Amino acid sequence: MRGLGEEAPWTARRRWVSLLLILGLGWAxxxxxxxxxxxxxxxxxxxxxxxxxxxxxxxxxxxxxxxxxxxxxxxxxxxxxxxxxxxxxxxxxxxxxxxxxxxxxxxxxxxxxxxxxxxxxxxxxxKPKAVREAVTITAGEDELRRVESNIPAQLGAPLLRNAPLVNEKFQDALPLLPGVVRGPDGLLNVKGARAAQSGILVSSINATDPVTGQAAVELPIEAVETIQVYSNPYSAEFGKFTGAVTAIETRAGTNEWKYLLTNFIPRLRKRAGTIMGIESATPRFALSGPLRRDRLFFFQGLEYRFVRTRIPSLPDLQNDTRLESFDSFSRFDAALTTAHRLTLIVSVFPQKLDFVNLNTFNPMATTPNFHQRGWFVAVHEQAAFSNGSLLQSSFSLKDFDADIYGNSPPPFRITPNGNAGGWFNRQHRESRRYEWAEGYHLPTFSWGGQHAFKIGSHIAVNTFTGLDRSDPVHVLRADGTLAQLETFLGEGRLQRRNTEVTLYGQDKWTVHPRLTLDWGLRYDRDGIAGENNLAPRVGFVLLPLADPRTIVRGGVGLFYDKVPLNVGAFEQYQTMQVTRFGPDGRTIADGPRVFRNLVEGERYRTPRSTAWNVQVDRELTRRVLVRFGYEERRSRRDFLLEPMRWPTGESALVLSNRGRSRYREFQILARLRLQERHELFLAYVRSRAEGDLNAFSAYIGNFHNPIIRPNEYSRLPFDAPNRVLLWGDVRLPFDLLLSPVVDWRDGFPFSLVDEEQNFVGPRNRGGRFPRFFSLDVQLTKGVTIPFFGKKYRTRLGVKIFNVTNHWNPRDVQNNIHSPAFGTFYNSVPRTFRGKFEIEF
The missing domain is CATH 2.60.40.10 (Immunoglobulins)
Incomplete structure (x- = not known):
């Protein structure tokens, strides 16, 4: 075995070859x-x-x-x-x-x-040396993180295990962070950004869907070590987003064998007062340990899920969505030498989701099904050198396929009181991403302070083939007459390929023990847009007082987004043909009018945002920290869809880069440390999210929206100006652990429409849902169970969701010609769940 100072010739050569690749890759x-x-x-x-x-x-x-x-x-x-x-x-x-x-x-x-x-x-x-006497503890100065200009919001494995999460998935934990909400479409919106504007990384692997740009990964929750959410990461190594980045670090094996078995008792389905099959079965198993002590480590997480979710506002036996999935995550870590490491990750996550978007106005027959097949493989290699430098290489392959189809025959009918018929759109997609990254940490050096410099490159090749076809859509008036008929022309065969290159340089410059700067430059080139984009960024962290308990952080940066493959394939989608009818439902008032798919200026541009923030952290006492922060982000060149008509009589559905959005947030957060390893957090967020509403992702994605009206700039659908959030855990006597979550916020805005599905008044200003309030708790107790002569540690408990049974409706009748106009529906009542896990 070679020591650190005995670099093999091939290792030294590889370092210089990799450096040349990093510097030259983007220009080739x-x-x-x-x-x-x-x-x-x-x-x-x-x-x-x-x-x-x-x-x-x-x-x-x-x-x-x-x-x-x-x-x-x-x-x-x-x-x-x-x-x-x-x-x-x-x-x-x-x-x-x-x-x-x-x-x-x-x-x-x-x-x-x-x-x-x-x-x-x-x-x-x-432990005391000999005399076991009481020890008096004197608190020293608190060592806040003094060198990070942007601290991510973080969720660790203990919180994921102890918090009351309804599905016990890592996605359920993200709304525990201020600035993260689950919007009315069920997607996560981080810091005022649409789901497709954010990125997600799993062990530094891009885990988004290349076609839609949305998150596309599932993991057993035991495989997650930490979740970090960066709203404004000023380090140049982050990119391809205009919103935020969620970075998930996965768990590695250690020298100790560990086993975990949980959720192995199914939950029965009770409907109409009788037991009718299984409502939920979600067993999970995790195993980790050394395959060869100190040299080869292994982690394996497995999860099977069968879940029926009841929609309270629909009749029994016609009100369950159905999910079936299997998630497997495997990780192998090899210590080749003391300075050379190799990691292999394999993840598989097929899923069947039936009766998607089932709600008060969409019965089971009208909803689509979404079936996916996803997996990724990644290899990471890392070598440390005797001069203190560090070189990492990685290669990953991600495959994500999807099928979307309806549950009954066409046509799809939209009426003032709800939808009927079969889902109108069918999709088959196959996508793949090949990704290669090189990164090099230079040895630290001193010049006007201390510098930690790193450079890197990234290249990805994305491919997509598919079929997207739609059946007729009927828009009916309140009296049942036909107001509008949409048909779709063309084959809908889709194919797109995109290659992107990234180069970056980043320096952490400690100017003074009280001042650190993060500054860097990122270069991106996109194959679809054909643009060369430079994104400069700078962040700072300052200790302004002699007292090190006060820290000021902030920065400003330019961020360029990705171009999803379905955007690049827009002109290949079927063409929409619209016919409008008079009051009798038979006389043609306009059309048939063909809206051909048109890219404005026959070119794509890369969306971008400019973001800045400032934040002050202050330790008031040994147990209390408070934080005040403000951030703002302005996005430009977002992809926008709008139907256009010209005096010549020609019509088109135009895709442009005219979209804009803006997010502002003021946040106050307090952290109270109650006991060792147990804390409570209280946060208030005042925010405003606004932008153009005809975003491409709102109409063409996994589930198409057939009704496209003129664009407006207004509140975004997930805008919640005021939010109060409390979460944490408290250790109680008798080995009890209490984990409460309190979430209060303003309701989401909605629009008003008439019987022909035209907007009435300004969009998203027709009203708001009632204020949302939920108190969720998890209470568990440690128990020792003897089994075959051994004792195993378990935790038993209960989870209660919406303890106060507060009315939190999720649906509203917003059609002014419906007799039920203005009525809210579909609140989830108080719900109980058991908790039982065994750790070996």
């Missing part, structure tokens, strides 16, 4: 990638605890030392904060030794093997 090719060419650095964290005869106390102000062969200077250190927490970030994989020496306590030392990109938690328990 064109390309598309969503995400970041992020280096798979890891983290070691934990708490320093004084263990005495009758208590455990966190130790503040303790010097924690980490040594490793490929650390700069072979050693680094930090100070534990007021609750004993310590953390070492941006660590290359390898072997480390963690040590602590405190007067009056035994010396602590532990060897740690850090896998590629992993987060390893190591509690440091200090």
């Amino acid at each position: 090719m064109t390309g598309e990638v969503v995400g970041r060419a992020a280096l798979q650095v890891g983290r070691i964290k934990g708490k320093v605890i004084a263990v005495t005869a009758d208590r455990r106390e966190p130790l503040a102000g303790v010097l924690v030392v980490l040594s490793g062969e490929f650390l700069p200077g072979k050693v680094t250190q930090t100070i534990s904060d007021e609750d004993g927490s310590y953390s070492f970030s941006d660590l290359p994989p390898g072997d480390y030794v963690l040590s602590v020496e405190v007067e009056g306590f035994e010396r602590f030392a532990q060897k740690i093997m850090l896998p590629l990109g992993a987060i390893v938690e190591v509690p440091i328990e200090l």
Whole structure:
């Protein structure tokens, strides 16, 4: 085995070849990638605890030392904060030794093997040397994160395990973060952005659908180590979004074998007072450990889901959506040498979702089904060099196919009281993404301060073939006469390919111990738009006072979005033909009028946004932190659809880059540390989300919208100006753990329409849904179960959703010609769920 200082000739050659590829790649090719060419650095964290005869106390102000062969200077250190927490970030994989020496306590030392990109938690328990007497703890200065200009909102594995999540999926946890809401269409909107404007990364792998640009990945929740949401990441390694980025770090195996079995008891389906089959069966199993100690590690997560979800406003036995899925996540980490790591990730996530968008106005026969087949494979390699530099290479392959079809024969009929007939659109899509990334951390150097510089490149090739065909759509008046007939012309055969290239350079410049700057430049070239885009960014973190408990952060940056493949294939979609009828439903008033698909100016441009923020963090006491922040984002050149007519009589459905949107947010957050590892968060968000409403993704995507009217600039459908959020967990006596979530916000806006589906008055200004309020709790108790001579630790408990049974309607009759106009429907009542998991 070679030591760090004994680089193999092939390794040295590979480093220089990779550097040349990074610098030259963007000028040789064109390309598309969503995400970041992020280096798979890891983290070691934990708490320093004084263990005495009758208590455990966190130790503040303790010097924690980490040594490793490929650390700069072979050693680094930090100070534990007021609750004993310590953390070492941006660590290359390898072997480390963690040590602590405190007067009056035994010396602590532990060897740690850090896998590629992993987060390893190591509690440091200090025991008195000989005399076991009470220890007086004096709080030291709090060590806030002083070098990060943009701290992501983060959810860790303990919260994912303890929070009351209705489906126990990582997507359910994201609305626990201020600024993240699930909109009326069921999609997640992060920081005022549409779902297609944001990115999602899984272990730095782009996990979006190449066709629609929306998130397209499922993971067993046990496979998730942390979820981080970046609203304004000023590091140039992030890109291909105009909204926000959700980065998921996955779990790696360790030297200890662990097993977890949970949700293995099915839930019965009760309808009309009797048991009628299974409502839910969602067993999960996780296994991790060493295949070869200190060298090869393994993690496997498996989840099967069969779930029927009841819609309260529809008749029994005609009111269940149905989901069936299987998620598998496998990860192998190999320590080839102390400085050379290899990781293999394989994820498979097929899914069948039937009766999508089932609600008060869409009965089962009218809804579509969505069946997907998805998987990805990724290989990460990372090498650390004797000069302190770090090189990472990765290659991934992602496949995502989808079929959308209806549940009954056509035609699809839209009436003032609801929809009828069969879903009008059928899709078959096959898409694939090939992605290659190189990244290089240069050795740190001093010049007017300390610099940590990194450069990287990213190339992705996306392909898409498919079939998209639609049946006639009838728009009926209140008296049943035909107001409008839509038919669709053409074959609807789709095919598109896109290659994108990214180059970036980023420097973390510590100008002074109280001032750090993040500045960088990102270059993107898109094969569909054919543009060369440069995105400069700068962020800062400042300690303005002698007291290190106050930190000011902020920055400004330019961000370029992706161009989804369905946008690039717009002219290949079927052409819409519209015929309008007079009051008798037979006399033609206009048409047949053909709206051909037209790209304005016969060119695409890349959407972009400019964002800035400022944030102040202040530690008031040892247990209380408060944060005040403001951010603003303006997007331009969004993709917009609008029906156009010219005096010549010609008509077209025009795709343009005229779209705009704007998001503003003021946030106040308080964190209260109640006990070791247990905190409560309280946040208030005042925000405004507005923009053009005829966004391409609102009409052409997984589920098409056949009614396209003139565009307006107004409130976005997920605009919620005021929101209060409380979440966290509290340890109670008798090993009880209480995890509450309180969510209160303004209702979403909606539009008014008439019997011909024309908008009445300004769009999204017809009113708002009632204010939303929900109190959800999870209460669990630790229990030890003897089995075959051994004792296993389990947690038993209950989850209660909407404890107060508050009226939170999800549907509204917004048609002014319906007898039920203005009525709200479809609130989820108080719901109980059991919790049972066994850990071996």
